[in-house]
Amino acid sequence: LPTYAASGRMLRRARLRRVGRRGAVLQSLDALLRDIVLYRDGHRCRKCGLGKRPGRGGGLQAAHIIPKGAHPALRYHLDNVILLHAYPCHLGWWHKDPVAAVAWARSVLGNAHIDRLELLARIHGRSKGDRAATRIYLEAVHAHYLGLH
Ligand SMILES: [Zn+2]
Numbered sequence: 001l002p003t004y005a006a007s008g009r010m011l012r013r014a015r016l017r018r019v020g021r022r023g024a025v026l027q028s029l030d031a032l033l034r035d036i037v038l039y040r041d042g043h044r045c046r047k048c049g050l051g052k053r054p055g056r057g058g059g060l061q062a063a064h065i066i067p068k069g070a071h072p073a074l075r076y077h078l079d080n081v082i083l084l085h086a087y088p089c090h091l092g093w094w095h096k097d098p099v100a101a102v103a104w105a106r107s108v109l110g111n112a113h114i115d116r117l118e119l120l121a122r123i124h125g126r127s128k129g130d131r132a133a134t135r136i137y138l139e140a141v142h143a144h145y146l147g148l149h
Contacts, residue, residue, distance in 0.1 A: 029076055029131070029134060029138060030062070032138040033076055033081060034061070035145075035146060036078065036142055036145055037078070037081050037082070037083050038060060038083060039146055040078070040083075043083075044060075045060060045085045045089050046082045046083055046084060047084055047085070047089040047094075053085065057085065057086045057091075057092075058085060059085070059086050061083070062081045062082075063081065063082055063084040063094060064080055065102065065109075066118065068080075071126070072127070072129065073124035073127050073128055073129035074117065074120060074121060076134045076138060078141065079113060079116070082109075102114065
């Protein structure tokens, strides 16, 4: 049997093969983003105000205001991300009724905030932006928030 460390390496290699190089880059940027947003939003869901709940769907996610699929340049823009429970707040509410969700976001974050995001979405279109610059930016913010303790 492989040692624990060796089996970890094999799992990581298999995972890298499965998700590919691009997937691995996005996964590591996603992890940085989630850490930052957890810290910034105080480990509480912006919708219901509660922390992580036990059980399936109770975890907290970095949820996008402007969809990251249609607007990849805004995937790592901190103003475009809020902390929500996977369920029900993100996948069970936001994704079920995005029009109501954006209206809610306007009331919570302010019209100017959402207007800026919508303007950026129009400017960037479907471009994914500069991932290397994104990493430098996220690592600097991460160090600022989380490297202090
Ligand atoms: Zn919630």
